[in-house]
Amino acid sequence: MNLRGVNHQLVKIQNRNLILKLIYERGSISRQEISRIIGLTPATVTNITGELLEEGFIVELPSFEERSGSGRKAIPLAINPTSGYVIGVDVGPRIIRIATSDLLGHLSNIDSFCYDPQDGEKLPDILIERLKVLKDDRNIIGIGIGIPGLVDSTSGELKVSPNLGWRNLKLADPIEDALELPVAVENNVKAMALGEKWFGKGKKSNNFVLVYVSLGIGAGIIMDGKIYRGANNGAGEIGHTVVSEGGEVCNCGKRGCLETFASARAIVKRFKGTPGDEDTDINEIKIAVEKGDEKAREIVERAGHYLGVGISNLVNMFDPEMIILSGRVIRLGKVLLEPMRRSLESRLFSTDRIRIEISEFGKEIGLYGASALALQRFFYEKEEL
Numbered sequence: 001m002n003l004r005g006v007n008h009q010l011v012k013i014q015n016r017n018l019i020l021k022l023i024y025e026r027g028s029i030s031r032q033e034i035s036r037i038i039g040l041t042p043a044t045v046t047n048i049t050g051e052l053l054e055e056g057f058i059v060e061l062p063s064f065e066e067r068s069g070s071g072r073k074a075i076p077l078a079i080n081p082t083s084g085y086v087i088g089v090d091v092g093p094r095i096i097r098i099a100t101s102d103l104l105g106h107l108s109n110i111d112s113f114c115y116d117p118q119d120g121e122k123l124p125d126i127l128i129e130r131l132k133v134l135k136d137d138r139n140i141i142g143i144g145i146g147i148p149g150l151v152d153s154t155s156g157e158l159k160v161s162p163n164l165g166w167r168n169l170k171l172a173d174p175i176e177d178a179l180e181l182p183v184a185v186e187n188n189v190k191a192m193a194l195g196e197k198w199f200g201k202g203k204k205s206n207n208f209v210l211v212y213v214s215l216g217i218g219a220g221i222i223m224d225g226k227i228y229r230g231a232n233n234g235a236g237e238i239g240h241t242v243v244s245e246g247g248e249v250c251n252c253g254k255r256g257c258l259e260t261f262a263s264a265r266a267i268v269k270r271f272k273g274t275p276g277d278e279d280t281d282i283n284e285i286k287i288a289v290e291k292g293d294e295k296a297r298e299i300v301e302r303a304g305h306y307l308g309v310g311i312s313n314l315v316n317m318f319d320p321e322m323i324i325l326s327g328r329v330i331r332l333g334k335v336l337l338e339p340m341r342r343s344l345e346s347r348l349f350s351t352d353r354i355r356i357e358i359s360e361f362g363k364e365i366g367l368y369g370a371s372a373l374a375l376q377r378f379f380y381e382k383e384e385l
């Protein structure tokens with residue numbers, strides 16, 4: 001329950017945010033429709049959209065006749081994509097990807113480079129050097145960084161990243177100081193879910209879960225339109241939910257976690273007998289399945305089965321409208337997805353079917369996520385006041 005009083009300024013910010021969100025969601029919309037949908041007076045809508053027009057973040061499109069009748073012209077308002085840019089940073093276990101995005105998530109200047117994860121402490125400096133190059137004469141309004149592990153998004157600090165072996169790494173402060181831009185830091189999968197909400201399949205949904213199946217497995221939960229973080233920023237760690245008691249030891253130290261069945265690491269290890277290059281080898285396994293390799297098929301079907309078990313727990317817990325899937329393991333296609341769907345749907349409680357979508361962002365999903373983070377920070381952070 002929100003026990004804080006609501007002052008005039010906050011009401012104004014909230015109304016502005018509602019209007020911006022609606023323009024984002026609809027693509028284009030007239031003041032009249034905004035007023036009708038949100039229930040604000042036409043004067044308030046004119047006032048707030050006037051401010052947004054003046055700031056350049058929205059534009060008026062050529063008008064059309066209002067269908068409902070009087071012949072009055074309705075002028076559609078839309079986001080002005082090139083009125084501002086953000087920089088998204090996707091920190092992976094070996095590769096960092098960086099790109100610039102306009103206000104509608106059109107990526108440009110995509111760059112990627114390898115780094116040595118041993119150099120955790122040097123990460124802020126490595127990023128500052130790269131980011132300075134991208135800070136050109138365009139109107140850059142912020143930076144978003146997605147990184148694996150537990151992130152305190154308020155302080156912009158990475159608390160712990162088991163996959164990278166890093167702890168207590170301050171990221172936002174040094175980068176903000178060096179570049180004089182607001183920096184938002186978030187767990188990479190939570191950021192990806194936000195990316196789907198801003199630009200992808202989750203655009204029109206306020207309750208969905210993004211499940212990212214890659215080296216590890218994580219979920220980003222969007223609840224009532226916002227990232228659900230939990231008490232310790234650990235919500236969504238589906239990879240470490242136990243799907244088979246007494247199973248293999250996971251790298252978190254427990255047994256039978258979903259990651260020991262369905263992560264790229266686990267699948268490759270089971271197929272090759274040794275850890276391999278997960279990215280290349282997932283493709284190799286896919287080809288093996290297509291050529292009729294029974295062992296490969298069995299491993300992938302088993303991974304799909306357990307993935308379905310893990311996701312059914314999420315669905316029964318959060319009742320989302322849909323699940324969006326992403327990550328290299330998902331590229332295995334229907335040999336993974338069919339057993340996944342069967343085991344998932346046979347375990348659902350309140351519904352028989354759940355909508356499952358595959359993200360359209362491919363390898364760039366982390367960049368869309370990081371860009372959405374920066375936009376969220378720039379446009380809506382004041383809502384949290």
Ligand SMILES: [Zn+2]
Pocket residue numbers: 239240241250251252253254257259
């Ligand atoms: Zn685990």
